[in-house]
Amino acid sequence: MVIKTDEGGLWTLPHLDELRARGHEAVAVLPPGHEGRLRKALHDRGIEVVQSAFDFRFRPGLRGLRGLLGLRAQLKRLNPGVLHYHLYASALAVRLATLGWDVPKVHMVAGPLYLESRLIRAVERLLCRLDTVVIGGSRHTERRYRALGASRTTAIPYGVDVERFSPPSxxxxxxxxxxxxxxxxxxxxxxxxxxxxxxxxxxxxxxxxxxxxxxxxxxxxxxxxxxxxxxxxxxxxxxxxxxxxxxxxxxxxxxxxxxxxxxxxxxxxxxxxxxxxxxxxxxxxxxxxxxxxxxxxxxxxxxxxxxxxxxxxxxxxxxxxxxxxxxxxxxxxxxxxxxxxxxxxxxxxxxxxxxFAHEPAARAVADLLERVRRA
CATH class of the missing domain: 3.40.50.2000 (Glycogen Phosphorylase B;)
Incomplete structure (x- = not known):
């Protein structure tokens, strides 16, 4: 799992928990930096965390290229069965770092904001075809990616923990x-x-x-x-x-x-x-x-x-x-x-x-990742 934050993104945890419950190994690639909430939650679960060689900042020049090549080398060493990534900068980084490499790639989209930029939509119309599957975090986002011509799309919500969030006494x-x-x-x-x-x-x-x-x-x-x-x-x-x-x-x-x-x-x-x-x-x-x-x-x-x-x-x-x-x-x-x-x-x-309960949503994500791996 690749994500460009170590502070937010706690909604990825149910997916990783479900995959590990099924016997799969999960590794998280996070940006280099401080101990954020996501990093701590992953450590508490015993999930391996790799500090990305790329800082997810897209600047022209040798520094950015070296970062992407470093990320590619890291992912090669991990030899993943599936790459699962969230947030747009993560998607760009993984797509570029894996060019020419036949590994299943699943892009899960947390929100549609960046698609409201005409420039980004034009870029995404080309780059989304590098994803094996695009999971819209909503039906709205899935429809937008289908309209852009993504190879394969589906909609699965990130969901909410309906046990932790329940009506108060x-x-x-x-x-x-x-x-x-x-x-x-x-x-x-x-x-x-x-x-x-x-x-x-x-x-x-x-x-x-x-x-x-x-x-x-x-x-x-x-x-x-x-x-x-x-x-x-x-x-x-x-x-x-x-x-x-x-x-x-x-x-x-x-x-x-x-x-x-x-x-x-x-x-x-x-x-x-x-x-x-x-x-x-x-x-x-x-x-x-x-x-x-x-x-x-x-x-x-x-x-x-x-x-x-x-x-x-x-x-x-x-x-x-x-x-x-x-x-x-x-x-x-x-x-x-x-x-x-x-x-x-x-x-x-x-x-x-x-x-929107997060447990069935996490099972649906895990099912899809398993199908993509077997394909």
């Missing part, structure tokens, strides 16, 4: 709300997401998670319903993300609480009545964790987010549409006051367990 929910300083009759809306800085090639000048859209909608909504509280959970991703977060905080009102990232987001979901994912680009995102905990979601129509809700479990609004988001918040608030939001919460949990 009344005591847990009460404790979570006390920690936020809200009463039982306060309508609590949460958004769990890092603040990513604007990208140069996609949605220029805008953060992709849609914080600005939600904060504008909240100003209007909270004027009408001051018995509500918005909880934002997530710090800036890197220095540029932190700077962008400081810009966004100018849009906050007294009914908004913004906390930096924490290790356990379940405390936030336990206290919430509704989760909001107003992204401009997204895979399934936070809606899966929210749904698993029995929290209905309001999601934008960006990327794969529409796959996470149905009319009985949540709300779907057009991306970057402040008025539509305000209306969805009003409807959710009305259901909270009427006591009917609980039925929607139960449906959200049922739907998430049925479609």
């Amino acid at each position: 009344p005591a847990y929910r009460a404790a979570g709300r006390r920690a936020l300083g809200v009463t039982d009759d306060t309508f609590v809306v949460c958004m769990v997401a890092y603040v990513y800085p604007p990208k140069r090639l996609t949605h220029r000048g805008r953060g992709i998670k849609g914080h600005d859209v939600l904060l504008k909608a909240w100003r209007e909504f909270a004027r009408e319903r001051p018995d509500s509280r918005l909880v934002l959970l997530g710090g800036g991703f890197g220095p540029a993300g932190a700077a962008y977060k400081r810009q966004l905080q100018a849009l906050c009102t007294e009914t908004v609480d913004w906390y930096d990232s924490v290790l356990d987001v379940r405390d936030c979901y336990a206290a919430a009545d509704v989760s909001v994912s107003p992204s401009l680009s997204e895979n399934h995102g936070a809606a899966l964790e929210a749904g698993a905990m029995g929290v209905p979601s309001i999601v934008s129509d960006a990327g794969a987010l529409p796959e996470t809700v149905d009319p009985a479990s949540g709300w779907l609004v057009p991306r970057d549409d402040v008025a539509a988001l305000v209306q969805a918040l009003r409807e959710a608030h009305d259901e909270f006051r009427a006591g009917t939001l609980a039925a929607r919460a139960a449906r959200a949990r049922e739907r998430t367990v049925a479609r």
Whole structure:
């Protein structure tokens, strides 16, 4: 398994656990660097970690070429039955490092953001043909790769741990709300997401998670319903993300609480009545964790987010549409006051367990890797 991060990417662990449970040997190739969360989790499992000779930064010149040749030599020494890689820089590196080498290559796509760049789509139309199989982390992404002409595509979600993320007990929910300083009759809306800085090639000048859209909608909504509280959970991703977060905080009102990232987001979901994912680009995102905990979601129509809700479990609004988001918040608030939001919460949990539990998803990935190896 090759991935360009040692901090994120914890959603790869169920795949590796399933493969090892079937008797396969798993090796992870990570970028050189510090001890991130993914690296630690792999070490804790006893999975061999190889520091990549390539740093996954594509710069012209001899340094980049030496890195790719070093990665090729490392992969040759490992002699893998299958190469499985996640994140776009990893895909580029593996494809280039294995040119002319007949080894099965499976690219699993965590999100569709980079495909929103016209330049990258043009490049990917050629390079995706070097993959044996492309696994879209959603049906949306799988369709996009099929349209690009990928040789073979399928869709398997990364999924969510529906045992770890489960509806809170009344005591847990009460404790979570006390920690936020809200009463039982306060309508609590949460958004769990890092603040990513604007990208140069996609949605220029805008953060992709849609914080600005939600904060504008909240100003209007909270004027009408001051018995509500918005909880934002997530710090800036890197220095540029932190700077962008400081810009966004100018849009906050007294009914908004913004906390930096924490290790356990379940405390936030336990206290919430509704989760909001107003992204401009997204895979399934936070809606899966929210749904698993029995929290209905309001999601934008960006990327794969529409796959996470149905009319009985949540709300779907057009991306970057402040008025539509305000209306969805009003409807959710009305259901909270009427006591009917609980039925929607139960449906959200049922739907998430049925479609997005990570264990069957990991089995499907392992099945595919085995088939590719035998072919």
